[in-house]
Amino acid sequence: MICPHCETSLLRKERPGNRCGTCGRSYALDPKTNPLGLHDLRVRRIVARLTQDGRLPCTPGQLWYALARKSLRASQVDxxxxxxxxxxxxxxxxxxxxxxxxxxxxxxxxxxxxxxxxxxxxxxGVGRGRPRLSRTDFRTGPLEEWKSVYGSLPPGVIDDSRYPSPHAGPAHDATGPAPATPSDRLVLVCPDRSVAVFLDAAGLTARHRLTLVADPAALPAAPGAGPVLVLHDADARGLLLARRVRLAQPGRPVVDVGLPLGAVHGLARAVPVRGEPPGPTVMARLRDSGEFSRDQLKWLAKGWGFPLVGVPPAKLLAVVSRAVERAGAAAETQRRRAADIGFMTWPREGG
Missing domain, CATH: 1.20.5 (Single alpha-helices involved in coiled-coils or other helix-helix interfaces)
Structure with a gap:
């Protein structure tokens, strides 16, 4: 491997204990001692690609998928x-x-x-799609080893150990447009913590006064009864999330932002992940929806799916931003129409 410090090509015997035999400096990852064959230079290269050379944030979940993507294609049979x-x-x-x-x-x-x-x-292809290193093991393994050597996560990677809290939003300027009232405020349901932290760090929540919710059960506690956007994995359980929200919030506008199965299923560049097969109840609901083909249902029944963290950060941010802007514009139009007919106007005295 190449030393990430002095760029010397090192044989295994020339780098004992993850220390370069030429410059004497320690490095974090050795391709011979971790399941994904990682080394420091590769991690830095992938982070630079995900963050577009530092212009965007990146989370450990997104980094995990990018580093595991190659191994997901291959069978685990040696x-x-x-x-x-x-x-x-x-x-x-x-x-x-x-x-x-x-x-x-x-x-x-x-x-x-x-x-x-x-x-x-x-x-x-036995074992194909099964991660050789889970997201949890990636955090406690390679990322911890990286922090022990360099003192922090790779530059550009942000901590996603906590789900982002709702923003109070920017202060209102009396000369500008009125801020959204609680009934107008948008809510985004996103169970994946890594994706939620990424969208928050990218400024989406502050820019649109967006409230992020991890669990649909928490929706009654979310501000107001404005539009709800749903962001989910393209797997059996994720594809039913928008339906769950609609059932739990009757009469409330619910927009399924994706990830749509048709956008990734069967595409060579979209490398899926295989997890535990869904139960018969989940599959029955998917069949009853009439939204999926026989091949897609068979694929989902085997536990296949595509995670949100697999979508390139720049593309994910662009898609969600457009959805939020459209939902916000629609909500504002409805609010103004209601105000014009007096629905949200305080009655005048004697009127």
Whole structure:
């Protein structure tokens, strides 16, 4: 690997204890000792791409997906085992042919069958989509190792350990337009903490006086009864989130911002993640909705999905910003129309 400090190419024996044998400085990640094959230079390169060289924030969840994306494409079946077993099986058969010992022949045949099984599993993609390092393990593993060496997260990566609190919003200038009242205020339901922290750090919540909510059950406590935007993963449970909000908030405008399944399903560049298969109740609701094809339902039933953290930060911010602006414009139009007919006007004395 290349030393991130002096850029010397180092053999494994030349970097004991994650310390460069040339410059003597410590580094955080060694590709030979972590499941994702990470090293410091790669992390910095990916962070620069996600943040557009520092113009945008980035969260650990978004960084995790970007670093795990390559491994998600590959099967987790190791062909090295197949090669070793195949060689041992061939040797056993060769010995059996020369010595006519039945045990060597049987053992060699079994070894070759097992080796063939590994090859077939590899070709069929067994384990594909399963993260070799979970988001939680990424935080407690590579990110902690990075902080122990450099003292903080990689430059541009912000802490997402807490869900963002609602903003009070900017002070109102008496000469400018009136601020949104609680009934006008937009609410964005976003269960993914990393995405919520990213949108907040990017200025979306302060700019639009937007209230972020992690759990739809918390909506009654959210300010007012204005429009609700729903942001979710493109997996079996996430695709039902907007429906849950509509059922819980009858009569309240609910906008499904995405992630829409059709935008990622079947696309080569959209690398999905495979989790636990959803239960029969969830699948029944998806089928009853009539929104998904047979292939999509079969794909979802196997636990496949695409996470919000997999959407490039710049694209995610642009899409959500447009949705918030449209919802805000619609809410303002309705508010003005109601004011024009006197719905929100205090009655005059004697009127």
């Amino acid at each position: 062909t090295g085992c197949a090669i070793v077993l195949g060689v041992l099986g061939a040797i056993a058969l060769f010995i059996a042919a020369g010595s006519e010992v039945m045990a060597f022949g049987v053992g060699g045949g079994l070894l070759l069958l097992v080796a063939l099984g590994f090859v077939v599993a590899r070709v069929m």
